[in-house]
Amino acid sequence: xxxxxxxxxxxxxxxxxxxxxxxxxxxxxxxxxxxxxxxxxxxxxxxxxxxxxxxxxxxxxxxxxxxxxxxxxxxxxxxxxxxxxxxxxxxxxxxxxxxxxxxxxxxxxxxxxxxxxxxxxxxxxxxxxxxxxxxxxxxxxxxxxxxxxxxxxxxxxxxxxxxxxxxxxxxxxxxxxxxxxxxxxxxxxxxxxxxxxxxxxxxxxxxxxxxxxxxxxxxxxxxxxxxxxxxxxxxxxxxxxxxxxxxxxxxxxxxxxxxxxxxxxxxxxxxxxxxxxxxxxxx
Ligand SMILES: Nc1ncnc2c1ncn2[C@@H]1O[C@H](COP(=O)(O)OP(=O)(O)O)[C@@H](O)[C@H]1O
Ligand SMILES: [Mg+2]
Numbered sequence: 001x002x003x004x005x006x007x008x009x010x011x012x013x014x015x016x017x018x019x020x021x022x023x024x025x026x027x028x029x030x031x032x033x034x035x036x037x038x039x040x041x042x043x044x045x046x047x048x049x050x051x052x053x054x055x056x057x058x059x060x061x062x063x064x065x066x067x068x069x070x071x072x073x074x075x076x077x078x079x080x081x082x083x084x085x086x087x088x089x090x091x092x093x094x095x096x097x098x099x100x101x102x103x104x105x106x107x108x109x110x111x112x113x114x115x116x117x118x119x120x121x122x123x124x125x126x127x128x129x130x131x132x133x134x135x136x137x138x139x140x141x142x143x144x145x146x147x148x149x150x151x152x153x154x155x156x157x158x159x160x161x162x163x164x165x166x167x168x169x170x171x172x173x174x175x176x177x178x179x180x181x182x183x184x185x186x187x188x189x190x191x192x193x194x195x196x197x198x199x200x201x202x203x204x205x206x207x208x209x210x211x212x213x214x215x216x217x218x219x220x221x222x223x224x225x226x227x228x229x230x231x232x233x234x235x236x237x238x239x240x241x242x243x244x245x246x247x248x249x250x251x252x253x254x255x256x257x258x259x260x261x262x263x264x265x266x267x268x269x270x271x272x273x274x275x276x277x278x279x280x281x282x283x
Pocket of ligand 1: 026052
């Protein structure tokens, strides 16, 4: 099956239009394919090219080298942009910068209005997406009165209402408190369950474990890609990639290496304790 996203040697230089030979490449020779419905996490130090990659995926930036395909459409062709922007939605870091409406309802409607969605259909979708992100009943509220997590869920609702095939979260949890993070992560899991392709850019190893595949970027290139638990086979590189491994994950990995039957999927302290407890009570 044709992947929903394909980068063939894609690269980007911010000032390539000025043709300055000394211009730095923000992204260089990236090959990447993302399958329809896949859930990937993108990690890597600041300045490694994660946001640039995200912007190449919805045609906000055009590749300075190579090709970027979204749903079989070449992002290099201007005529494809309206369709590509409908296929790929983005949720950004700062919840306050994403508010566009004076009420929750208007805020969700904004993106659909730009797409020319008929009014009846719009009302139906608003109801549906607010239900999905748990904000139904708040239609008339001012978005500014929502908590950080609620604001991000509102941003997600606005993107979902446009029915994109892919949603990119660019550090969308980084400014939230733990409760807000949980809310947004749950919303992401639900989107994935419903078949949306998810690209989650995050600094959190714990969050990355929720994905099916992790892509690590460094210096504008893809440095490594694999299943989340395989990150531990690269532990000597974790520091270099500025990735800090949370204690329960580290502990789980050590226990597994000692041969204890603990599931890979475990990421939290409570699950780990429960799992150890069950093992102990078997004897
Ligand atoms: N608007 C811009 N103009 C010029 N250089 C930029 C711009 N945005 C990012 N860069 C540079 O491109 C590189 C990659 O940045 P970015 O994609 O934002 O990385 P990340 O999201 O991983 O932190 C960095 O060296 C950064 O300084
Ligand atoms: Mg970034």
